[in-house]
Amino acid sequence: MKFGGTSVADLSKMRNAASRIQSEVEDGNNVIVTVSAMAGTTNKLIDKVKEISSLYDAREYDAIVSSGENVSAGLMALQLQSMGINARSWQGWQIPMKTTDHHSNSRIEEIDIENLIKKFNSGMQVAVVAGFQGISSNSRITTLGRGGSDTTAVALAAAFKADLCDIYTDVDGVFTTDPRITENAKKLAQISYEEMLELASLGAKVLQTRSVELAMRYKVKLRVLNSFVEGSGTLVCDEEDIMEKRIVSGITCSKDEAKLTLMGIKDKPGMAGMVFDCLSKANINVDMIIQNISDDGLTDVTFSCPTSQVDVASQALEQGKSNENFNYSKLVVDKYVAKISIVGIGMRSHSGVAQTMFKALGQENINIKVISTSEIKISVLIDRKYLELAVQILHDAFELEKAQN
């Protein structure tokens, strides 16, 4: 069971979470609980770190920001004890939860399960594990990136071959789209790992992408549930286990996208490589890429990136020009675009999904600026002002209001 920051935001919410743990214990289960820091704690710590220096040592950052989870874990253990449950807290180094040395963005390499097993065998009913953290090979504290407690929970579930991994959050489950955009949005009863992975990558913040990857790899039965409202949540599982197969399961959108077009690039091998080498060195998260057909030895390259990175990207490209093999005539920036994506495993076997999408948008005169597809996803860039409209009409077009919830 994993409880996010809003689920342990104060002691009364912690009591609520503890009572959910209690009923699992009363059902005779051994439980490993993963907790996040109390909502707001981690951001406050990060602010302090950044106030000292923007170029901070990630090892110290990790040592500092991991403290919030230690506090939650201890408090949750005390709360459970006060309810008569044999519980104790575990920090990353105590388990130990071994990770790579990539501070502030580590990956779990190995979980030593022996210590916890021994404790379970000697009467411990609940192990409360501080999420988000681990230790490197030279015994320094590491963290797993924002949302990393999801990954801690899934990794523990995989290591212990848990029957179930319940992720408690402040929403009822995974929705067909953001319920703030259309009231037709429906909670999904089930979703496949692959779809969840696309949704998480596209910015649906309900689960950390890496946790979904891990769950898929180790076949962890993952449920997303609301801490505060009773409900069956959403089960993330194997494609084969899904009863109702849908063509499209969800629609995501992101409004902080920008489209950049480099005009007048020499159309010869290696040019695209140079462009994206420039951008990669400047740590730009390039998302979609298109290269237009060339007819005069010159071509245009279009890509999208987060709006916040436009200035850094422009600068990096300008500086890249000093390399005499690399040149372009003009950089055209459109900061007012949004990305809409439809995701569904049904796309693999059904043709006409793209057509339905483009037709629906076309009927509302929404111009598609860039298209990118994967096996189970179609993403388009459109004018930002059409974002809500586009989500609503696509939700209708694919009849997502009929999803089983």
Added chain:
Amino acid sequence: MKFGGTSVADLSKMRNAASRIQSEVEDGNNVIVTVSAMAGTTNKLIDKVKEISSLYDAREYDAIVSSGENVSAGLMALQLQSMGINARSWQGWQIPMKTTDHHSNSRIEEIDIENLIKKFNSGMQVAVVAGFQGISSNSRITTLGRGGSDTTAVALAAAFKADLCDIYTDVDGVFTTDPRITENAKKLAQISYEEMLELASLGAKVLQTRSVELAMRYKVKLRVLNSFVEGSGTLVCDEEDIMEKRIVSGITCSKDEAKLTLMGIKDKPGMAGMVFDCLSKANINVDMIIQNISDDGLTDVTFSCPTSQVDVASQALEQGKSNENFNYSKLVVDKYVAKISIVGIGMRSHSGVAQTMFKALGQENINIKVISTSEIKISVLIDRKYLELAVQILHDAFELEKAQN
């Protein structure tokens, strides 16, 4: 160098502390810095623990409250790095700082110096150690009691045979008495370990008692300095190293004292034992004890304890009566007393110190209710309303305003 909670209360105070560390580094010294939690942090954490349960698991308490020092240590390391100093933070388990298993009141048993030595040899200039914490034999986090960071600092100084152990705080040093009571109070240039130990035990909050014991045992040259004001502070050292030998070095007072008298106890062997067995089982901190002379087979026993414990003590004694061998006719409680103590190694060789004290109090018609002495200390209980007056006249009587500062 140890920096207390007020010395690292915010980032600007941390910068100030860091600049003091920087000058030690520039002088070519390797420095081990011990930091407390940022002022207020630990109390907030303790409040949360107590809100969950008054009977909390001390192991979880330790895991929770130790987190404040981890944050300070990381932030201080970052601050030093931003000034170009090769610094890193160390949590108790990383050193490791091995302690007894007495959670929330552990004692340091062994400090493994190898890891730090290795790092110093490979370029580390400053080790920033999270104060107040250690690990038990079964790898759980322990804490050393309130003020425990002083002990961390002294223990590290002893283990590394440091040239000096500087305790940075928010006062100029150790004073002849509380400057809030008399403006004649003088900072002492030097004080012996023995005197400092008595002063710390009597409630002068400038150093944790145990840190002074450790410093005395390992002959650690200890200085108490003000983080915010330049000055020479107070050197705590061996009696033989003190230039100016004073008869009385300091006067302490405590107003949260209560005097309890058990009247009509059978005067036979074992009775006092029963009384204090009762009190000890109820965790009462009994301070002074007097038994009056008996002439009719019955006697009175008087003791003092913190005012806050009077109710628990009364209850424990009342319940103790159920033991048929133990009885008393009446319990008389005086909640309005204060304790005044004079401390000085000179008392060993000078007679007449007690006489001077009693005479000075007598001249102001201050009645002495209880007297207790040790080799270098005389304590008396008086009416609380005379506390300030008593300190002032004793400060004058022993000419403490002439202390070398």
